[in-house]
Amino acid sequence: MGVVETLRSVLRFRELELDPVERRLARAASVDDLRTISRRRLPRGVFDYIDGGAEAEHTLAANSDAFTRRGFRPRVLRDVGDVDPSSTLLGRRMPLPLVLSPTGFGRIADPAGELAVARSASRAGLTYTLSTLATRSIEEVAAASGDGPRWFQVYVWRDRGLVEDMIRRAAASGYEALLVTVDTAVLGKRERDVRRGFSLPPKIGLGTLIDGALHPGWTWDFVRAEPIRFANVVGRGTGDGTDAVSLADYVNNQFDPTLSWRDLDWMRSVWDGPIVVKGIQTVADARLAVEAGVEAIALSNHGGRQLDTAPAPIDLVEPVVQAVGGAAAVLCDGGVRRGSDIVKAVALGATACMAGRAYLYGLGAGGERGVDKALALLDADVRRTMALVGARTVADITRDLVD
Numbered sequence: 001m002g003v004v005e006t007l008r009s010v011l012r013f014r015e016l017e018l019d020p021v022e023r024r025l026a027r028a029a030s031v032d033d034l035r036t037i038s039r040r041r042l043p044r045g046v047f048d049y050i051d052g053g054a055e056a057e058h059t060l061a062a063n064s065d066a067f068t069r070r071g072f073r074p075r076v077l078r079d080v081g082d083v084d085p086s087s088t089l090l091g092r093r094m095p096l097p098l099v100l101s102p103t104g105f106g107r108i109a110d111p112a113g114e115l116a117v118a119r120s121a122s123r124a125g126l127t128y129t130l131s132t133l134a135t136r137s138i139e140e141v142a143a144a145s146g147d148g149p150r151w152f153q154v155y156v157w158r159d160r161g162l163v164e165d166m167i168r169r170a171a172a173s174g175y176e177a178l179l180v181t182v183d184t185a186v187l188g189k190r191e192r193d194v195r196r197g198f199s200l201p202p203k204i205g206l207g208t209l210i211d212g213a214l215h216p217g218w219t220w221d222f223v224r225a226e227p228i229r230f231a232n233v234v235g236r237g238t239g240d241g242t243d244a245v246s247l248a249d250y251v252n253n254q255f256d257p258t259l260s261w262r263d264l265d266w267m268r269s270v271w272d273g274p275i276v277v278k279g280i281q282t283v284a285d286a287r288l289a290v291e292a293g294v295e296a297i298a299l300s301n302h303g304g305r306q307l308d309t310a311p312a313p314i315d316l317v318e319p320v321v322q323a324v325g326g327a328a329a330v331l332c333d334g335g336v337r338r339g340s341d342i343v344k345a346v347a348l349g350a351t352a353c354m355a356g357r358a359y360l361y362g363l364g365a366g367g368e369r370g371v372d373k374a375l376a377l378l379d380a381d382v383r384r385t386m387a388l389v390g391a392r393t394v395a396d397i398t399r400d401l402v403d
């Protein structure tokens with residue numbers, strides 16, 4: 001064989017992909033790769049708002065590190081020819097033990113924002129949780145998710161009338177569970193936002209202009225789209241919902257530090273369906289949540305965005321499951337970047353994981369197709385990990401499979 005023939009037999013050129021989004025996404029092998037693409041595409045202030053955590057970000061790092069620290073004890077020769085990662089949560093069958101966490105301000109990552117995430121989750125058959133602080137309304141997201149399962153997240157704000165109104169709209173729009181976030185008595189200090197002078201909705205100052213010029217793809221989308229607004233609170237003392245100063249003040253003033261367990265009774269009086277409490281960080285509070293009659297507990301530190309040096313949720317799963325003994329489903333939220341994280345949480349007793357940034361990195365990297373990519377990566381990871389640890393079904397993911 002001549003040199004040319006030899007070269008021809010070993011050289012492989014990728015087909016030239018003309019669609020820039022496909023081209024970007026094709027090279028992403030992991031959620032971390034989607035994060036890297038997002039970091040390049042989004043203005044620094046926007047990326048840091050999504051990526052960052054509170055104070056020195058110890059908890060942000062610990063959430064993922066705690067997963068990595070736990071190794072597997074894989075079993076072999078167990079016939080994993082037909083892996084089935086489906087399981088049940090709150091009476092609903094889900095294709096993967098995964099729920100999409102609520103994240104506010106979706107439209108700063110992509111103009112379609114929450115609609116893109118809802119559509120993608122619905123295609124994957126996964127539950128999407130819409131945030132109170134969404135930039136698309138309860139009704140718009142319900143229409144986008146169609147038959148897809150959806151939950152609504154509430155902050156119990158000072159204006160209980162507004163909260164009640166949103167809960168009734170969610171019930172009327174087919175949201176199946178109410179997720180109450182309880183770790184925000186006050187807002188955590190996000191130091192990256194302070195350093196970048198970042199505010200929501202983004203204010204256009206000199207820094208933003210320079211940042212925007214360096215990220216023309218995002219800026220072009222942003223200036224063409226209608227202004228970002230809190231779609232669910234427009235008209236409640238928030239003007240048209242676009243004025244940055246009054247809106248940020250309004251939201252900060254709405255967090256209610258007097259919130260207590262008694263407020264869950266009020267919640268029951270206005271909502272018929274299951275209640276998930278998100279932001280439980282101790283065994284003691286998990287017990288109280290069960291006494292209060294909640295259907296599910298989401299162990300969460302808000303993705304490391306509230307109290308720094310709070311415990312990593314994965315480390316709480318086993319003690320909490322032992323303490324509540326099946327009286328409520330236990331969800332693990334924070335630091336999930338790979339399907340193996342989900343398998344570890346299930347092995348320790350969680351019913352499912354929740355994930356926020358994993359899909360936001362996809363949204364920032366490639367809009368709706370980026371979210372599809374993130375969810376597909378997690379799905380493939382779970383299946384592969386199950387095969388490699390010797391678990392054919394979710395019931396086979398037993399405690400002995402992790403350290």
Ligand SMILES: Cc1cc2nc3c(=O)[nH]c(=O)nc-3n(C[C@H](O)[C@H](O)[C@H](O)COP(=O)(O)O)c2cc1C
Binds near residue numbers: 051132278336358
């Ligand atoms: C950009 C961003 C916005 C968020 N907004 C909300 C919100 O509006 N309501 C809420 O309950 N949690 C919110 N969270 C927290 C998430 O629901 C979830 O707890 C967290 O993202 C889990 O950590 P992970 O990102 O490592 O998966 C937000 C998180 C991020 C990253």
